Amino acid sequence: MIGTTRDIAIPKIRQNRVTLRKTLIYCALLAAALLLAIILMSLVGSERLPTRASLCALATLGTNACGLTQDQFDILFQIRLPRILLAAAVGGSLATAGAGYQALLRNPLAEPYLLGISNGAAVGTMIALIFFGANEWVRPLLAFTGAIAATFAVYRLARGRAGATPERLILAGVIVTTFLSSVIVFVTTLMDATRIRSFTFWLLGDLSGTSKALLPVAIVIAVLGALALTFNARSLNLLMLGERDAFDLGVEVGRVRIVVFLVASLLVGSSVAASGSVGYVGLVVPHLARLSLGSDNRISIPAATLGGALFVIVADTVARTIIAPRELPVGAITALIGAPLFIYLLKRA
């Protein structure tokens, strides 16, 4: 018996292999869908805005108010649009990181939260908020540090004689994530009651923080991270089928592993610093991408990035409108959508 299969779901029709043309077409479609989502979701919110005037203002990229009052203009361009763009950056980053981990660890269940990376970033962010609260640049920096530290801890824990097999990595990840969860609970209980509520909300994913300076950073990191992983996609295709085989076929395994871990930690760090832990994105979106487009990372990674952005934009729109003017944490919505979706995907196998 040669080869064992433990894949989760088999795609319905897989006729042709992935070509550059196919990739560009699908990515263009997804990008168009993303643009559409950004426009449509910015028309929706806890305050009603006149549709035509809003569309006109968006079309002119904010140079012309098109009849919107100053307040309406501010709501659209100072609050809603930045929030939607942040949702896109966070969703794209987390989905890309998830796709990278799944390929590298050869496990469709690998995900930033499960591996403890999200919690590492959260602990880093909490330290930044408590000790360097005023300086907002410290947050993504310490989040990245926390993510890297968690990655390192997971990797050291997982190293056995046979190297860090995916199973050992997942197990080590679960250990690290539960340990860090306790650290987070510990720190929150030490905090005074007034801050606990906001922290708990943030930990579940909160996109309402509008940092003018950090938004472009989040977007740039999301784009660069996705590009970095996509440019290693062919190596990841081989790594996905075994590290030894990948080495034999010419992949520089050590280098690719470091790149993926660093880039993924950066992506997770930047997302968590901006919005807390938004779960399920890194698990469900790459899975859907592979399911519909195949396992070839050259198409499934960029598709996951764009799909993740779409997913979180929609989830956040629900979070900020469903009990308006109150808000739900976006992580609750992604879990509510993501968990049943994932169960459904599992059942299809």
Next chain:
Amino acid sequence: MLSLTIRSIAIVTCTLLLVMSFACNSTPKQSPEGPVTRQLTDDAGRRVSLPARVTRVISLAPNLTEIVFAIGAGDRLVGRTSYCDFPPEAKAVAEVGDTRTPAIETIIGLRPQVVLVSTASQLEVFTQQLQNQHIAVFVTDPHDLEGVFRSIEQVGEILGQKEQSGLLVRKLRERASAVEKAVQGKERVRVFYQLSGEPLYTAGRDAFVTDLMRRAGAKSVTVDVPGAWPKYSNESALAARPDAIILPTGGSMGSANSEVTPALRQSPAAVQGRVYKINDDYLARPGPRAIDGLEAMARALHPDAFK
């Protein structure tokens, strides 16, 4: 065969023991130590049995600690939470933990006759445990100023200080009436209460401070939002265009929440400088100092009414 029989016997025995232990635990005994002579109904609708004279009481909320001292029964307080920092004499009383996770063993060790609890502190779970130890638990749950007055009277009744509590309530009522009279007829100021900036939290329909704001001559822009402390949308805050913003800060909160949230920085309130920082301890604790909060808000919002 034999091992199967032994296994089944073991399982049945264990199950029986388990069931019995639950049965024993779930029998509520509300009778405290000391002869039971009276029964009072608390804000949760429970009938609480108390001895005629209560000499040892524990408070598990800062507002209740303040009430106990305010009615002159501070010497009978044997336990408080770490957040109970007023009046200064309170700090000499033994700590039993914080409002969310008080130490049951410490409480029991102090042998109180009654424990005063505020549902704002989410104590349902361990209330059951205290009852199992024959310690009376009295729940107060004020939603507005009248509720505060009632809490003071209830504590007065429990501790046998009805005269002092009655006097205190009368004085506080006078001050409240004075404030309401002063702002009567004045145009209500549209106020946004910023509980915390990022993420943005405000006071909803069921918050105690909403009643205070109404009496201070304000109209809270979030008065219809369900709940007590809802997480609020930045857009809606901006669209509300409040004319004044109240920032509860200072006191035990320190310097947190001393800045207006970004979404409101262009609001009429912020632009005109009508941002008022008021001691959080006055506004967050439904106790005697709530009147100080009421007065502070009224003076800030309607300075001309107070010369």
Next chain:
Amino acid sequence: MLEARDLTIAYDHRIAVADLTLSLRAGEITAILGPNGAGKSTLLRALNGQIPKSSGVILLDGKPLERHNRSSISRRIAVVAQEAELRFPVTVLEFVLGGRFAWAAHSGWGWETEHDLQVADAVLLETELGDLSSRLMNELSGGERQRALMARALATEAPVLLLDEPTANLDLSHQATLLKLVRSRCDQHGASAVVVTHDINLAAQFADNIILMKLGKAAHSGKPKDVLKAEVLEEVFEVRVLVDTHPITGGARITPVI
């Protein structure tokens, strides 16, 4: 093509391979035999750099292995794996195209060229997988999967093939098919193959050279008729054997005497 001189590999304070010398020539199949723990697989894995050596030299086309870069080595040496980890669904064609990675202009990214596809098609034909190219790897039978692994190694167009117990999980007909493939590659394309195997009789049939390893050393090496002798085998395997001539192939036939 590929040469190892005084190769020593030690790890975990154990010496797995000691002072081993071998030299591969085009068109020849070299079988490595020996008892368990003799270091056969370690040797094989070290030949393409997967396991680092402790001392000695490995020369690929005259240059030490360390001076080649990864893709250069993969273009010259291909490993036929024993089994594939198929945790993600992949078609046979995609799988076999994986062998073209070492020829990519920009490693890590890039798309398969027309030439890549032609090589893949030829190799699929050679391994009789032409009809299955769009099927998923996990839908194949064991024998078909082994052929796919072989096809991927052949797709690299590498002149040196390393096979680690390739027949271990195959039935008789598939064993024969596989080794015939290796044989034809060596004969027609001048490839050189190193096969680690437990199957002495198969080695007797297909190998041009045999290296008998024991405790990390090359106890005996040479042509099959010189190495596969009763006294030699008994010394290496410490078991009584009967060596006679195969009535049909004329080669050695080895039977253990229990």
